[in-house]
Amino acid sequence: MLRPLTSRGPLRRLHTSVRRANATSTLFSPKDVERAEDEVDVCIVGGGPAGLSAAIRIKQLERERGNDDVRVVVLEKAPEAGAHILSGAVIEPRALNELLPDWSTAYTDHPLTQPATSSSMRWFTKKWDLPMPHPPQMSNKGNYIVSLSAFTSWLAGIAENEYGVEFYPGFAGAQLLFSDTPDSTDPWGNPAPSVRGVITNEVGLTKSFTPKSSFEPGMAFRAKVTLLAEGAHGSLSKLAIQKYGLRRDSEPQTYGIGVKEVWRVDPEQYKPGKVVHTMGWPLDASTYGGGWEYHMSDGLVSLGLVIGLDYKNPYISPYRELQRMKHHPYYRRLLSGSSNRLAYGARVINEGGLQSVPKLHFPGGALIGCSAGFVNVAKIKGTHNAMKSGMLAGEAAFGAVSQSETTEGFAADLSAYENAFKDSWVYKDLHEVRNLRPSFNSRLGLLGGLAYSGVDSLFLRGRVPWTFSHASKSEAEALKKNGRSLDAAHTEPASRHKPIEYPPFEAPLSTDLMTSVALTGTNHAEDQPIHLRVVKTPEFLREIEAGEVERAETGEVLEGGKVDRKKERREHVRVNTEEFAGLLGRACPAGVYEYVQVESGDKSAEEEGWDGKKLVINSQNCIHCKLCDVKVPTQDITWTVPEGGGGPKYSIT
Numbered sequence: 001m002l003r004p005l006t007s008r009g010p011l012r013r014l015h016t017s018v019r020r021a022n023a024t025s026t027l028f029s030p031k032d033v034e035r036a037e038d039e040v041d042v043c044i045v046g047g048g049p050a051g052l053s054a055a056i057r058i059k060q061l062e063r064e065r066g067n068d069d070v071r072v073v074v075l076e077k078a079p080e081a082g083a084h085i086l087s088g089a090v091i092e093p094r095a096l097n098e099l100l101p102d103w104s105t106a107y108t109d110h111p112l113t114q115p116a117t118s119s120s121m122r123w124f125t126k127k128w129d130l131p132m133p134h135p136p137q138m139s140n141k142g143n144y145i146v147s148l149s150a151f152t153s154w155l156a157g158i159a160e161n162e163y164g165v166e167f168y169p170g171f172a173g174a175q176l177l178f179s180d181t182p183d184s185t186d187p188w189g190n191p192a193p194s195v196r197g198v199i200t201n202e203v204g205l206t207k208s209f210t211p212k213s214s215f216e217p218g219m220a221f222r223a224k225v226t227l228l229a230e231g232a233h234g235s236l237s238k239l240a241i242q243k244y245g246l247r248r249d250s251e252p253q254t255y256g257i258g259v260k261e262v263w264r265v266d267p268e269q270y271k272p273g274k275v276v277h278t279m280g281w282p283l284d285a286s287t288y289g290g291g292w293e294y295h296m297s298d299g300l301v302s303l304g305l306v307i308g309l310d311y312k313n314p315y316i317s318p319y320r321e322l323q324r325m326k327h328h329p330y331y332r333r334l335l336s337g338s339s340n341r342l343a344y345g346a347r348v349i350n351e352g353g354l355q356s357v358p359k360l361h362f363p364g365g366a367l368i369g370c371s372a373g374f375v376n377v378a379k380i381k382g383t384h385n386a387m388k389s390g391m392l393a394g395e396a397a398f399g400a401v402s403q404s405e406t407t408e409g410f411a412a413d414l415s416a417y418e419n420a421f422k423d424s425w426v427y428k429d430l431h432e433v434r435n436l437r438p439s440f441n442s443r444l445g446l447l448g449g450l451a452y453s454g455v456d457s458l459f460l461r462g463r464v465p466w467t468f469s470h471a472s473k474s475e476a477e478a479l480k481k482n483g484r485s486l487d488a489a490h491t492e493p494a495s496r497h498k499p500i501e502y503p504p505f506e507a508p509l510s511t512d513l514m515t516s517v518a519l520t521g522t523n524h525a526e527d528q529p530i531h532l533r534v535v536k537t538p539e540f541l542r543e544i545e546a547g548e549v550e551r552a553e554t555g556e557v558l559e560g561g562k563v564d565r566k567k568e569r570r571e572h573v574r575v576n577t578e579e580f581a582g583l584l585g586r587a588c589p590a591g592v593y594e595y596v597q598v599e600s601g602d603k604s605a606e607e608e609g610w611d612g613k614k615l616v617i618n619s620q621n622c623i624h625c626k627l628c629d630v631k632v633p634t635q636d637i638t639w640t641v642p643e644g645g646g647g648p649k650y651s652i653t
């Protein structure tokens with residue numbers, strides 16, 4: 001049930017009548033709850049570089065055209081702008097120069113204070129580091145080393161204070177609102193319902209989905225246009241891609257996991273503006289990835305490692321790989337003396353490039369930034385493309401909202417954005433490097449891929465008639481049918497590998513995982529539903545649309561008696577422990593998943609476990625990196641938004 005908000009003033013979540021109506025011990029039912037409803041022109045889910053650039057661009061057009069009543073709302077799950085954004089980062093200011101041409105003079109508080117002064121690449125063996133040819137794409141002339149979190153926070157301030165964008169931190173988009181009937185067509189011309197906005201997450205439910213006295217139902221934001229700007233592997237974007245078949249003509253998306261730290265290094269080691277990328281050790285010859293070292297402003301150094309999530313060996317721990325990378329003599333030197341570690345974090349990054357960009361629009365909205373996947377993997381940069389895609393979508397959205405007075409009966413068409421993308425420099429940026437990442441997965445192998453990438457990036461610059469694929473046609477078809485991610489499909493059974501013996505930690509150079517997780521500041525309110533659901537995406541999509549997630553999660557039998565979560569969890573534990581040596585227990589960079597051995601007589605283990613083991617999900621530690629959803633071999637972890645505001649608190653990362 002939806003209830004209109006009486007005013008368009010600042011957003012308030014609480015509606016006391018609703019709170020009283022739901023403060024019972026019975027299972028929460030999304031179908032029966034009374035929700036506050038707000039009507040906006042454009043609802044943007046995700047306040048990162050892409051979402052904020054889209055918002056600013058719409059408001060700029062509104063100003064240019066003298067039309068001052070376009071309402072743009074940005075929903076952000078973090079408690080403040082930038083707090084969930086993790087990255088090195090060296091950014092190309094190309095999109096920023098277009099969006100805010102006078103940024104360097106008009107905004108004295110801008111965070112782009114550290115230009116990149118040198119760039120190099122090095123090949124690591126266990127003991128040595130050797131110079132490597134430096135492809136032109138990796139040149140950082142004119143780029144800046146920033147905290148992307150600080151950059152986003154600055155952009156959010158401009159959007160809000162200068163352009164009147166309504167930015168709502170602590171509000172996560174939890175569900176898409178669809179029209180009741182098919183009132184439009186999907187990008188393939190099939191009749192389809194349109195997206196009409198989003199519902200934000202409920203706040204104040206217990207672990208078992210009963211309302212607490214603090215319960216506040218999620219709000220419905222009805223919008224003429226909905227832009228999904230959730231970053232890599234967004235939870236609503238994933239559902240929209242599935243619902244509208246947006247990947248029908250594109251290749252599967254592939255990801256890497258970036259694990260990183262920020263150190264204040266000894267002044268002797270600090271070289272402001274220095275940028276170094278590394279390949280080779282500690283990764284083995286069948287694992288794609290590489291490290292970085294960026295000397296930021298104020299004596300800080302960002303360092304980290306990206307590992308392709310198509311890695312085969314289930315014994316790999318991305319966290320332990322980063323810790324052992326710091327044992328290399330090169331890093332021991334860098335982190336010696338008075339150096340101390342300030343921050344830690346992790347996040348997946350899109351690696352699929354142009355081949356994996358899905359259809360960008362769906363009835364009523366579009367995917368922008370890393371929700372679609374515009375990272376230039378050769379450069380390890382996505383911010384410039386995310387921002388530009390947001391600006392292009394903003395232009396299309398502005399055109400669309402002026403076509404209707406109301407959201408009622410209006411299904412916006414954003415195909416203009418798709419066309420603008422194909423004509424943009426983002427497309428060219430991705431086209432030039434399209435063969436580099438997949439060359440590592442070809443028959444050439446890692447070293448062959450390295451050689452091909454060298455020749456392509458130094459001489460060919462993508463001007464070849466062929467395009468390598470991430471997956472063969474039959475593999476891609478099989479993945480589509482069984483709903484698996486390419487990265488999960490590349491994981492091999494543990495029986496083909498040996499456990500990896502990582503070296504012991506040497507604090508303060510390298511530490512145990514929980515010491516690092518403490519540095520993320522991650523926090524989730526106690527006693528809330530576990531936001532990591534053991535359910536396959538198509539099933540989750542069906543349940544969320546039917547308003548039956550809560551009933552399914554608590555084991556209530558649904559119509560047809562189809563759902564048995566306990567059985568599903570048992571199967572999860574069986575396959576993941578028997579075949580994949582409990583991969584998530586190692587792969588999650590925050591120690592959320594544990595397959596624990598239980599005492600006999602543990603009833604829950606008997607019901608949901610396998611062979612004396614059960615799955616424990618320490619969801620309060622989650623840092624929202626999305627690795628589990630991408631990599632779990634059984635493809636039955638669905639990451640959903642926790643209560644708004646929960647999660648890591650990045651600032652200098």
Ligand SMILES: Cc1cc2nc3c(=O)[nH]c(=O)nc-3n(C[C@H](O)[C@H](O)[C@H](O)COP(=O)(O)OP(=O)(O)OC[C@H]3O[C@@H](n4cnc5c(N)ncnc54)[C@H](O)[C@@H]3O)c2cc1C
Pocket residue numbers: 045046047048049050051075076077078082084085086087088089090091092148171172173174229230231232234235236257258259260304306346347348349368369370371375380381382383384386641
């Ligand atoms: C380890 C690593 C290193 C990188 N290094 C660089 C680099 O050096 N240079 C560079 O240019 N790029 C780099 N990138 C890529 C860059 O971070 C992304 O391309 C860029 O951040 C994409 O911007 P975005 O706005 O699309 O997504 P994001 O920056 O991810 O922002 C998405 C926002 O949406 C919010 N959100 C997500 N879901 C919801 C929801 N359902 N409801 C409400 N809010 C939601 C998130 O909290 C977040 O604030 C790196 C990425 C990683 C992971």
Ligand code: SF4
Pocket residue numbers: 532587588589590591592593621622623624625626627628629639
């Ligand atoms: S639970 Fe999943 S999303 Fe959360 S930190 Fe672990 S792998 Fe990342």
